[in-house]
Amino acid sequence: MIVRARTVVTMDGPPIENGAAAVSGNRIVDVGRFDDIKTRNAGNTLDLGEQVLLPGLINAHCHLDYTCLRGKIPPQKSFTEWIRAINADKATLAPKDYIASINEGFAEAKRFGTTTIANLTVFPELIPQIQPPIRMCWFAELMDIRAPERANELVDSAIESLGRARPELVLSKAEGGAPWGLAPHALFTASKDLFRRCGEIAQREHILLTTHLAESREEMEMFRDASGPLYEFIKSIGRPMDDCGSKTPLELFLDLIGSGGSPNRPRAIEVNRSYPSWIVAHLNELTERDFELLERSNSKFHVVHCPRSHNYFGHSPFAFDRLRSLGFNVCLGTDSLASNESLSLFAEMRAFQKEFPSVSPEEIFQMVTVNPACALRQEKELGKICRGAHADLLAVCSTGGDLFEEIIAFRGEPWIMIAGQVQ
Numbered sequence: 423m424i425v426r427a428r429t430v431v432t433m434d435g436p437p438i439e440n441g442a443a444a445v446s447g448n449r450i451v452d453v454g455r456f457d458d459i460k461t462r463n464a465g466n467t468l469d470l471g472e473q474v475l476l477p478g479l480i481n482a483h484c485h486l487d488y489t490c491l492r493g494k495i496p497p498q499k500s501f502t503e504w505i506r507a508i509n510a511d512k513a514t515l516a517p518k519d520y521i522a523s524i525n526e527g528f529a530e531a532k533r534f535g536t537t538t539i540a541n542l543t544v545f546p547e548l549i550p551q552i553q554p555p556i557r558m559c560w561f562a563e564l565m566d567i568r569a570p571e572r573a574n575e576l577v578d579s580a581i582e583s584l585g586r587a588r589p590e591l592v593l594s595k596a597e598g599g600a601p602w603g604l605a606p607h608a609l610f611t612a613s614k615d616l617f618r619r620c621g622e623i624a625q626r627e628h629i630l631l632t633t634h635l636a637e638s639r640e641e642m643e644m645f646r647d648a649s650g651p652l653y654e655f656i657k658s659i660g661r662p663m664d665d666c667g668s669k670t671p672l673e674l675f676l677d678l679i680g681s682g683g684s685p686n687r688p689r690a691i692e693v694n695r696s697y698p699s700w701i702v703a704h705l706n707e708l709t710e711r712d713f714e715l716l717e718r719s720n721s722k723f724h725v726v727h728c729p730r731s732h733n734y735f736g737h738s739p740f741a742f743d744r745l746r747s748l749g750f751n752v753c754l755g756t757d758s759l760a761s762n763e764s765l766s767l768f769a770e771m772r773a774f775q776k777e778f779p780s781v782s783p784e785e786i787f788q789m790v791t792v793n794p795a796c797a798l799r800q801e802k803e804l805g806k807i808c809r810g811a812h813a814d815l816l817a818v819c820s821t822g823g824d825l826f827e828e829i830i831a832f833r834g835e836p837w838i839m840i841a842g843q844v845q
C-alpha cells in the first residue's frame with residue numbers, strides 16, 4: 423500500500439511535500455516524493471489529501487494501571503498525601519479492574535495518536551492476559567519496601583511474567599535483548615538490593631530499566647535532610663533510613679548505578695550501546711552539586727518529563743535548558759491519570775510549550791518521536807518514517823501554516839495506522 427499526504431514529516435530528514443510512504447506487511451519499505459514512490463512500488467494508493475503524515479507518537483512514561491483513577495484524586499497539599507490517597511484508592515481495586523483500566527488506557531492513547539507506550543505496571547502477572555492494540559514496552563514496577571528480603575524473588579517472578587507477554591505488538595528485540603524492562607519504583611520504595619538485582623539482570627539480558635528519581639521536594643528533603651512528610655511516612659512503614667541525612671536522590675542513584683548507564687547524547691548511542699540503559703522519570707529536584715556531578719559523571723541516562731503531571735503536583739521547575747545543554751535525551755510522558763487528565767501527547771506537547779515557549783515546536787515533536795525511540799533503543803524501528811521502520815503512522819489536518827506549530831496545536835482524533843493496519 424502507498425500512503426500519500428500533502429506533507430510527510432519523516433523525522434529522518436526534511437519534511438517531504440507531496441510525499442508518500444510505501445507499506446508492505448507491518449513495515450515501511452520506502453518513503454519519498456509521491457511520484458518516485460509510485461514508480462518504485464506497486465500497490466494501491468491511499469490518498470490522505472491535505473493532511474500531514476507523521477510517525478506514531480511514543481509515550482515515554484505511563485502507568486495504565488491507573489487510567490480508572492482519572493479525576494478521583496484532587497491535588498493534595500503534599501506529595502506524601504497523594505501517595506496516601508492513591509494507596510487508599512488502589513486498595514479498592516481488584517485484578518479485573520486493573521485489566522479494564524489498562525484496556526481503557528490503550529483505547530484512549532490510540533485515539534490520540536500514540537502507537538507505543540513505555541508502561542510501568544505493578545501487576546506484571548496480568549500481562550499474559552492482556553492483548554495490547556498498540557506497541558508496548560512493558561516495565562514491571564517493583565517495590566520491596568515491605569519485604570526487602572524478597573528482592574531477588576520479586577525480580578525473578580516479574581521476569582517470568584514479562585516473558586509471557588503476548589508478542590504481536592511488542593517492540594523488536596534490540597541487540598538480542600528482550601523488548602521489555604524492569605522498573606524499581608523509586609529510591610524510597612525499592613531497596614539497594616532491588617536496584618542492583620535489576621541492574622544485573624539488565625546487563626545480562628540486555629533489557630531496559632526505568633525509575634522515578636528526584637521527583638518531589640519531599641523526596642529531596644527525605645534523603646538530604648532526613649526530615650519532612652515523606653521521610654516520616656516511609657519511616658513509619660519500617661524502611662531502614664540510614665541512607666538519609668547526607669546525599670541527594672541523584673547522588674544516591676549515581677552511587678547505585680556506578681559508571682554504568684547509557685550515554686546521554688543520542689548521537690553517541692551508535693558507538694556506545696552499553697547496558698544497563700536507564701530511563702529516568704522526572705528529575706525535578708537537582709542541587710547545584712547535582713549539576714556538577716552530572717557534568718562530570720560517566721553515568722548517563724535518558725530523562726522523561728511529564729509536563730501536566732508536573733503541574734498537577736506543583737513540582738519545582740524542570741531544568742530543561744540545563745539538562746539539554748548537558749546533552750541529555752529528554753522525552754515526554756503522560757504519567758498516570760491519577761495525576762493527569764488524559765493520555766494525549768498532543769496536550770503534553772502543548773503544556774511543555776507553555777512552560778518553555780522558546781523551544782522550537784520541531785524540538786518538542788522530537789520528544790515524542792525520535793527521542794523516546796532512542797531511549798527504548800528502537801531508533802531504527804520507531805519514531806521516524808524510514809525504510810525498515812514499523813508502519814506505525816498517523817495523519818493530522820493542516821492548513822499549510824507553520825508545520826510543527828500546527829502539529830502541536832492539533833486537537834481531535836488523527837488518522838492512524840499501527841503495524842501496517844489502518845485503525
Ligand SMILES: [Zn+2]
Nearest residue numbers: 634703757758
Ligand atoms: Zn510515574
